[in-house]
Amino acid sequence: MKIIITSDDQGQRLDALLTTKVDDISRTDIQNRLKSGHILVNQKQVKPNYKVKTGDEIEFFEREDVESDIVPENLHLDIVYEDEDLAVVNKPRGMVVHPAAGHASGTLVNGLMYQLDHLSGINGELRPGIVHRIDMDTSGLLMVAKNDIAHRHLVEQLMAKTVTRKYTALVHGVIPHNLGTIEAPIGRNPKERQEMAVVDDGKDAVTHFNVLERFKDFTLVECVLETGRTHQIRVHMKYIGYHLAGDPKYGPRKTIETDGQLLHAGVIGFIHPKTGEYLEFKSELPQYFTEILDDLKKSEL
Template sequence: MDKNIFTVDEKDQGTRIDKYLSEVFVDKSRSFIQGLIEKDSIKVNGKVPKSNYKLKAFDEIEVIFKEPEVLKVDAEEIPLHILYEDKDLIVVNKVQGMVVHPAPGNYNGTLVNALLFHCKDLSSINGVIRPGIVHRIDKDTSGILVVAKNDESHNKLSEQLKDHSMKREYYALIEGRLKNEKGTIDKPLARNKRDRLKMGIVDDGKRAVTHYEVIERYNGYTLIKCILETGRTHQIRVHMASIGFPLVGDPLYGFKKQRFKLKGQVLHAKTLGFIHPTENKYVEFTTELPEYFIGLIDKLRNEIR
């Protein structure tokens, strides 16, 4: 454990504590500092502040950096589709049906289990259960994820997620023929108060923005591209359902009667672009749609010939 104690200078009065500390500890991002506050690892005058706390002259700040916990998640020899890898990060194409990280009742067979077998160096920022995981996609959503191998890369990638500069494009098959060629859904999301497994449109929720455009129309279905401005849990699924066009196969937000026998929502994270954390240049990765997705589209195309 590393404890740091210092006093705020008069010239820094009025500065937000997360901004101030990210400048004091130049290798730590504001989101990382906010995480420390949430874990009660930062105190001002003996009390845990909020991330937006504005400093006063002569405030005494205590910052504790705890040693990373020893990983207790088993490494498993599970095949991975790796699109790119270097000393800082790994870009993987996750298959449908794979959970990203362990959780109570599901500690095996996840992407993290596979990553631990493949790579011994993963960032420690998200602790023992989510090493290296910068962002997540749902179990039954396939597609691209970037995984950080060290804390510096993790911080820089997380900042891009937070400031919405990371490019994330998904392909989705939705119920119904969408008339608009393109559109934007700007509706706040939060946990559904009646069903904790679901997210919902909630006035005081976090802002969520999804841009969409039509790729192809079929009899009763539409293939769309969704561009995420924000990245909330179940964002595309809830947003499209909220305008009456839920994803095909979605067990939570979709129609009760499903024409096709599917394992889950037809949603694929197709393109991911970001500034490389150490090379400082833009990189972009894209994948083909999975076989089941392509097969479904081919079937729908044949019906309109």
């Protein structure tokens, strides 16, 4: 993967700039890749604080598969598609995507290492195969790379905003219009470091939505992502005054009693890295979600 610096980015610090150019990669990860030589500028290794110049060519090099201390676990993952290059998995609500502090086991990665024969190594030891993420309490479809070439191609599609990502969400309030677009930058909340928020110096974020069904006090919407910022749909819907139902972090105090936000990644579509064929996969709403919708319908009879 290559990025050519334009005059708009002239003079910015390299590690900070790359966090705005590449989805699902932290500043710390970028700094580690620079130090290990997996990111070069004009074919040379530079420090994270390097100030970029117009015309600079930034190149990301693939990492080899890494040995991992992660224990494979038979978590009976729902693998909806698999070939020698990639897989698509339907993640259940309540499952963390990769090991982190407080979640050493029971993650999607633990299950993938048990069920798949290979995983890409680009994202390092703790995130093998992980191209993008969804929140622990969000259910639905994720792309998984089985080798570094496939990983790079999928990430490039995410950067080019050509991956189809559609989510179904239940939000508080009745949205009067049928269609909408939220274009507001997202970054760390300066008042609460455990949360994200719409902030002036945040990363560009765009969410499109359309209304699927209205209830007395709620609206069922489909959200289509252009970008993939942390907690994007949850933050954007809160920003326009329609908080996700069941959301313990961004939702209102009085909300539907459920284990996390009612948000489901129901559609993922992309170009296959090897065949060039467009593939699209769909996942039906999980049972707990449909039962809540049924209860809302019954309450209005």
